[in-house]
Amino acid sequence: MKDRTAFRAGKVNKSFIKVFFIESDLSNAGRICKALAESGYDEIEVKHLSSWNLALEALNNTRVDAILLDLSSPENGSAETLRYIKEAPNVPIIVVSSSTDKHLAKELKQKEAQNFFIQDNLNGKSLAQAIFHSVDCCRFFKALERKNQTLSAVKNLIYTVLQKNNNS
Numbered sequence: 001m002k003d004r005t006a007f008r009a010g011k012v013n014k015s016f017i018k019v020f021f022i023e024s025d026l027s028n029a030g031r032i033c034k035a036l037a038e039s040g041y042d043e044i045e046v047k048h049l050s051s052w053n054l055a056l057e058a059l060n061n062t063r064v065d066a067i068l069l070d071l072s073s074p075e076n077g078s079a080e081t082l083r084y085i086k087e088a089p090n091v092p093i094i095v096v097s098s099s100t101d102k103h104l105a106k107e108l109k110q111k112e113a114q115n116f117f118i119q120d121n122l123n124g125k126s127l128a129q130a131i132f133h134s135v136d137c138c139r140f141f142k143a144l145e146r147k148n149q150t151l152s153a154v155k156n157l158i159y160t161v162l163q164k165n166n167n168s
Contacts, residue, residue: 016042016043016044016045017043017044017045017065017066017131017132017135018045018047018062018063018064018065018066019044019045019046019047019064019065019066019067019068019131020046020047020049020055020058020059020064020066020067020068021033021046021047021048021049021067021068021070022049022050022051022052022054022055022067022068022069022070023048023049023050023068023070023096024050024051024070025070028070028119029048032068032096032119032122032124032127033046033048034124035122035123035124035127036124036127036128037124038124039123039124039125039127039128040125040128041125041128041132044128044131046068047062047064052069055067059091064091065091065092065135065138066091066092066093066094066114066131066134066135066138067091067092067093067094068093068094068096068127068131069093069094069095069096070095070096070097070119071095071096071097071104090138090142091138092114092134092135092137092138093113093114094113094114094115094116094117094127094130094131094134095108095113095115095116095117096117096119096122097116097117097118097119104116114130114133114134114137114138115130115133115134117130
């Protein structure tokens with residue numbers, strides 16, 4: 001299975017959000033990409049990939065801001081999906097499924113999936129907003145983590161200086 005061409009919801013924008021959409025069913029992929037195109041959000045670029053293995057290869061070579069993961073793909077059972085989420089810890093994953101299993105949705109969110117959509121109820125605007133929200137949250141937490149690391153380094157430096165002064 002080959003990956004599909006990239007789809008951009010609107011004109012090229014320097015600050016577009018790049019999304020990998022992992023979906024084995026071309027008709028579902030087309031429907032969801034069309035819904036995103038009609039959402040009015042021009043800043044989303046979607047690259048359709050037919051399998052998680054192709055996505056992992058692409059993740060090594062390409063910057064991606066979010067992943068849409070379809071659970072109804074044969075390789076994407078719930079146990080596999082949990083493994084995928086752990087393999088991409090710094091990229092928000094939004095799960096799309098034909099399942100209405102609320103327990104599964106709750107379990108996936110507890111395992112760091114950013115959001116869960118049921119395909120039948122999906123509209124492009126809600127999905128686009130969820131993508132933006134997930135990417136913003138991920139960026140915020142990355143920035144917070146960097147600031148915490150900086151504060152920790154400063155704290156360690158102050159502690160070291162105080163120790164030297166006390167020993168003098």
